[in-house]
Amino acid sequence: MLFHRLIPIFAAAAQALPQPASANCRDIQIPITVSTPRFIVTASLQDDWDVTALTFNLTRRDSGKAADPLPLNGQTSASIKSTYTVGATLCGNGGPTLVLTHGIIESKLYWRPNFPGSEQYNFVDAAIAQGYSVLSYDRIGVGSSPKVNSLTDAQFQVEVAVLEGLVNYAKTKAHATKVALIGHSYGSYISSAAATHIEVDGLVLTGFSGTFDYFAPFVAGTNLRIARSQNPVRWGKLDSGYLTTSDLYAEAYIYYAAPYFEHSVAEYTFNVASEPFAIGELPSLLATTIEYEDIKAPVLVLQGQFDVSACGGNCVGVVNGTKDIFTGAKVLKYVDNLPAG
Numbered sequence: 001m002l003f004h005r006l007i008p009i010f011a012a013a014a015q016a017l018p019q020p021a022s023a024n025c026r027d028i029q030i031p032i033t034v035s036t037p038r039f040i041v042t043a044s045l046q047d048d049w050d051v052t053a054l055t056f057n058l059t060r061r062d063s064g065k066a067a068d069p070l071p072l073n074g075q076t077s078a079s080i081k082s083t084y085t086v087g088a089t090l091c092g093n094g095g096p097t098l099v100l101t102h103g104i105i106e107s108k109l110y111w112r113p114n115f116p117g118s119e120q121y122n123f124v125d126a127a128i129a130q131g132y133s134v135l136s137y138d139r140i141g142v143g144s145s146p147k148v149n150s151l152t153d154a155q156f157q158v159e160v161a162v163l164e165g166l167v168n169y170a171k172t173k174a175h176a177t178k179v180a181l182i183g184h185s186y187g188s189y190i191s192s193a194a195a196t197h198i199e200v201d202g203l204v205l206t207g208f209s210g211t212f213d214y215f216a217p218f219v220a221g222t223n224l225r226i227a228r229s230q231n232p233v234r235w236g237k238l239d240s241g242y243l244t245t246s247d248l249y250a251e252a253y254i255y256y257a258a259p260y261f262e263h264s265v266a267e268y269t270f271n272v273a274s275e276p277f278a279i280g281e282l283p284s285l286l287a288t289t290i291e292y293e294d295i296k297a298p299v300l301v302l303q304g305q306f307d308v309s310a311c312g313g314n315c316v317g318v319v320n321g322t323k324d325i326f327t328g329a330k331v332l333k334y335v336d337n338l339p340a341g
């Protein structure tokens, strides 16, 4: 009874307070059909011994060279067609729209965390408050998207095609008038590759320096483990080619830089927002040439200074190299010294 008497009070209070920006968000499922050749990924991961051997191969000094080739054996001769029902969150009603692609060992929660006090970290709400609509999604294999095969489906060029399909969705079904792609880390590579194929109005890259020279400390420091044995309750349904970090501290090493973060945020990320990535994703990215010079849209590269995967822990003196990569862009701006990992 008390509850019923309280409802009008809550209703009045809700009207008096400004609505949180997220009120205008809804979770949706978007079927996307892609047709691209697939790499033949030869890595076969059954247990953490295999993962440790692969980590060694991917991080040794001459990785990717003749003595230690990528675990790939060419490509399928024909395109392979697949339809994936992508789990997404759409906020706003169109107009200028941001399409967000998260990185590996992340999910779309990266952009819109939901722990108490997370407002200051909520990129989606900040963007909505500035008048943008926002489409964020889980990459195939992640979170609310289908648990695709880790070798044959979860590949870079397939994910680029998925993003292109989502941009088409934004323009044709979600009333987007302009589209900017925003990526984090692996999602920055996906966003860049999409922007070489389709017309977009802006490209924002974070966790990105344009070089893989400093990839080894990231791969080694991640302390990769097979996700389904690492956490059967969360990930028991994934095949054994899905990998995650060994523990909270490995994850803190690759994503956060002390003293510029709250431990509770790293704990939330590890326990809630992080999702495994698929082993097919890395060699397919490394084997793809992205024609950065074809990108015409304005580009913003926004970097925490102490990023491990992009810069080996110090972006100053590395991210300036992006001006030699985006030679066709109308504008390139970079920020290399935000106090963050």
Ligand SMILES: *[C@@H]1O[C@H](CO)[C@@H](O)[C@H](O)[C@H]1NC(C)=O
Binding pocket: 043, 044, 050, 051, 053, 054, 057, 067, 068, 071
């Ligand atoms: C690592 O590379 C060696 C050859 O140098 C190869 O025999 C082995 O299968 C590779 N391991 C994995 C897990 O890819």
Ligand SMILES: *[C@@H]1O[C@H](CO)[C@@H](O)[C@H](O)[C@H]1NC(C)=O
Binding pocket: 316, 317, 318, 320, 321, 322, 324
């Ligand atoms: C970036 O900055 C570093 C350090 O100042 C310098 O050595 C390097 O040549 C610069 N790279 C480019 C492409 O300008």
